[in-house]
Amino acid sequence: MSPSPNPELDLLLSRVIKAPRSVVWKAWTTPASFEQWWVPAPARCKVVEMDLRPGGALVTRLSEDGGDFMPHMTGCFLAVDDLQRLVFTNALVGGWRPAEAPFLNMTALITLRDHPLGTDYSVHVMHMNPADKNKHQELGFFEGWGTVTEQLAALAERQG
Secondary structure, eight states: OOOOOOTTTEEEEEEEEEEEEHHHHHHHHHHHHHHHHOOOOSSEEEEEOOOOOTTTTEEEEEESSSSOOEEEEEEEEEEEEEEEEEEEEEEEGGGGGEOOOOOSSSEEEEEEEEEETTTEEEEEEESSSSSHHHHHHHHHHHHHHHHHHHHHHHHHHHHH
């Protein structure tokens, strides 16, 4: 069960992806597919670790303008419910270890549901306090997550 959104602390994004849930799930859970959409193009992503189980690590690197890959996301999966939900946080690293203080703490819930046109895809990002939520929004949450959601949809719809 997912928590109800708190408008003071949470940012939400949703769309219908015209592909089956299994295809969208695979794009989220297969490193080679994930790397194709996880960061806004033309930047590139490299998955260092994707251990799809509660307590498993999610570590990615980012290359902008074709340069070296730099740290991007270091987190921990909290829940992995096959074909339905992924929950991860950057407050922890793999093995449930506390993370170094990130630029802002967040927990992301990714939910997939059947829809007559394919998959109802929703992102619910929770923050520790209103300042972190506002900072994430000001840093371009809707533009960034919106762009990668579009890239995810394009990939899934080509494969679906």
